[in-house]
Amino acid sequence: MADDKKLTSRAEDFSAWYNELVLRSELADYSPVKGSMVIRPNGYGIWERMQRALDDMFKATGHQNAYFPLLIPESFMKKEAEHVEGFAPELAVVTHGGGKLLEEPLVIRPTSETIIYHMFAKWTQSYRDLPILINQWANVVRWEMRTRLFLRTLEFLWQEGHTAHATHDEAEEEARRMLGVYRTFMEQWMAMPVITGVKSESEKFAGAVRTYACEAMMQDNKALQASTSHNLGQNFAKAFELQFQDEKGGMAFAWNTSWGLTTRMVGALVMTHGDDNGLCTPPRLAPIEIVIVPIWKNDDEKARLTAAALTVKAELTEWTGRGATDRLRVHVDLRDGMRSGAKYYEWELRGVPLRFELGPRDLEKQAVFAARRDTRAKQSLAMDGLPAAAAALLERIQNDMFQAALNRREANSVRGRISYDEFKVLMDGKGGFVFAGWCGESACEAKVKEETKATIRCMPDAEFRSPEAPATCLCCGGPSKAEAVWARAY
């Protein structure tokens, strides 16, 4: 009886835990179209926080937002060879409009490289027109066969950055810069550690020269690709005749990059920080940072404590110690007919990072009883100086959540000599990240995938590599050309 109020535990069935959490915390719900979902206010609120944080960073790195249309001529998708091949299986195509068969079918964008570089070509004549640094917030459609709330749906929301540069080096620098922006976002906002690196040939974006990615480890020890940043070289420029006249008067093709991050990050948040009680949102991304639950027994107390709670809220939200535009986000739960205990469970399920209980005894002491969502630790906080204390506590929660996630990832990462047989056992067991050598042959990569379902998540950037470079390939035992992170992935 009380059991159906509890989530399935992560240990019991991680997948069921995830689905129940997402549905019951009202992050999202299934829509009538198979494989697509409704993002409910609780989930969308988190996405909005993500958008704001990222958008500020994009602006700070010189990008402007624009919007390109949903429908793309089918012929555009076919202009870049690898791009066609990569996306053909998952395109949704519009064949009719206004009741009539269209002369040329229109695809619903799975990504916007084609339409954007077509337009860039129109806008670019001279090297003086470069660089073009554009971002767009949009929805895209990819007809996936196997779907999962937030992690893989037919339609999802994302941002896609698209840039054009005069030189290869500038484009490479841009791709790396945006990878860094993503990393900062994930570490500082999502409190989610990531490993940055470059993708292998088989895992790179269809049409890219090189794909960089941030890889995170979920609580089931599987890897999740958290974002990608591509150096597209001149592939699309050539396909869409994106040319410019350089300083010397000659014609040259531009160099492009694209980079994206999706609503999948809401799922990443759940699988990084959620526990058996529900979601746990890092404060910086929490639509509500503090929920105040007043406690009363009778009408007199109800009146007094409601007033007190609203006063506390006002003091918290009026405080500008974090800056005038970054006020504490506070909600007072005044619902009647619901016991305080029931409210605690609900706000814990929804992942509000900090809860203030305010009853007659606290009021007497001029304090609130504060409960952290992440550690569930409780302490009394004096009303005097409460806003600053609350802000400090939220910051500590943010940092502790990152540290806990980092510790978990490190505890489940394996470095150093590992035999292929040991690797197989590990992948069939608890999983995790394995830092091991790779000979560079796609045959080895394919064999490992076939036999263990694990793939090369990335060839990590220098700071993530092992102190001693692996000497041999995990699979064939031949000389290693690059250290790779091997793991099963979402």
Next chain:
RNA sequence: CGGGGCGUAGCUUAGCCCGGUAGAGCGCCUGCUUCGGGAGCAGGAGGUCGGAGGUUCAAAUCCUCUCGCCCCGACCA
């Protein structure tokens, strides 16, 4: 597309084998008592049993077809 499971009230489901007035728990509404970790009592609203055919005096139940969803695999952010 292969394998598995499921469609009965908003949710979780019993009933189906063996045909005969559609039940429960949670949630919701009203009232009273409660209220420092998932409240109690009383009353109440809510169903074309996924859909279409068929068998039958009679179908949630049996038969045929169909639609949808979820889970596991192949593809992917």
